Amino acid sequence: MYAISVFNNKGGVGKSTLTLFMADFLATLSVRGRALRVLVMDMDAQGSSAAALLGTDGLERARGSGLGVGRLARDLDLRTAVDTGEFLFKRPRGVPKGRAEPLPEIGVMVSDKASSFAFEVNPxxxxxxxxxxxxPELAKRFDVAILDLPGNIDERNLLAVNALIMSDAVVAPVEPSRISINALPDTLEMVRYVRARGAREAPVFLGLVLNRVDKRSQQFQRNLPWIRQMCEQLGVPLFDAVLPNAMALSTATDDRLACDAMRERYGLYYPHVKAVVWEVFRRWRHRQGGEGGEAIGEP
Ligand SMILES: Nc1ncnc2c1ncn2[C@@H]1O[C@H](COP(=O)(O)OP(=O)(O)O)[C@@H](O)[C@H]1O
Ligand SMILES: [Mg+2]
Structure with a gap:
């Protein structure tokens, strides 16, 4: 199982949005004739991605039964008998309307403030x-896990650090503005810390995805050369594919009940979503030395 964290210490840059794009697209793919099994782990107690996948009611029910990832981590650490399956929820397939591509099935794990905090405060x-x-347990059920991280974490957030240590790779959405780029060193520092604590090279930092891009704006055109220069200085790759600033893309974090099909959700912007997700996997395979990963084909 390949685990990828969507992480940026800055809030509101599109972490939950990119998480959902990756999940929605990857779950439409297949490996050797079998649909790719995708899990979203919402590590943020705000629950943006879990609410989008389960609906706000579904999220409240899951939290109400105390089945958050903080509780799971605590139980695993205390070696109480743990049935991981109990902590897994799923977004059912959408109902296809006409030729519209339905929303695919996706596994979901939720966070709740109380259990996350209980884990985090115990050093x-x-x-x-x-x-x-x-x-290892998740690997029996899923091919890919996408971890939606909260913003503003530090070394004390043991659950978020755990999530990053579990990850093979990190991808960071970022807005094409100076304040967003200037906040990057903190995020990169966190990744370095996590590598040291996990005692291995992972997670690999795949790069930055520019989000909410308006290519025609003067601000973007002025900022882009500066952004490239900053990325070079910081030694971080910048994705070729970008995500435009668009109303249709802001629907990703809406309650799933509002729509059942991909095209209802992303409209004309779906090709941008696909291009970004393909680039994530291209970069991952490249880091693996050309091969690696699995041969993924469209269904
Ligand atoms: N490409 C985009 N176009 C338009 N709105 C977007 C885009 N990406 C994110 N948003 C909106 O910006 C807000 C913050 O995005 P979100 O994914 O929740 O960020 P984060 O998880 O990093 O806090 C949300 O309201 C979301 O709908
Ligand atoms: Mg979020």
Whole structure:
């Protein structure tokens, strides 16, 4: 199972949005004739991506039964008998209307403030429990896990650090503005810290995805050369594909009940979504030395 974190310490840059784009697109693909099994782990107690996938009611029910990832991490660390399956929810397939491509099935794990906090405040909890205790279990059921991280985390957030340590790669959405780019060193520092604590090279930093781009705006045209220069200085790759600023893309984080089909959700902008997700996997395969990953084909 390939685990990828969507992370940027800045809030509101599109982490949950990009998480949902990746999940929606990847779940339409197949590997050796079998649909790719995709899991979204919403690590943010605000629950944007889980609410979009399960509906706000579904999210409240899941939280109400105490089945958040903080509780799961705690149970695993205390070695109480844990049935991982209990903590897994799913977004059912959409109902296809005419020729519209339905929203595919996606596995979901939710966060709740209380259990995340209970895990985080106890310094005795291991930083590697999600990687060592949970990931092998998830690998039996899923091909890809996408982790939607909260913003503004630091070394004290043991659950978020656990999530990053569990990840093979990190991708960071960023807005094409100076304040967003200037906030990057903090995010990169966090990734370096996580590598040291996880005692391995992972997660690999795949790069920055520019989000909310308006190519025609003067501000974007002025900022782009500066952004490229900053990326070079910081040693971070910049994705070729970008996500436009568009109303249709802001619907990603809406409650799923509002629509059942991809085209209802992303409209004409769906090709941009696909281009970004393909680039994530191209960059991952490249980092693996050309091959690696699995041969993924469209269904
Ligand atoms: N490409 C986009 N076009 C238009 N609105 C967007 C786009 N990306 C994100 N948004 C909106 O910006 C807000 C913040 O995005 P979100 O994904 O929740 O960020 P984060 O998870 O980093 O806090 C949301 O209201 C979302 O709908
Ligand atoms: Mg978010």
């Amino acid at each position: 005795l909890h291991r930083l590697t429990i999600l990687r060592d205790g949970l990931k």
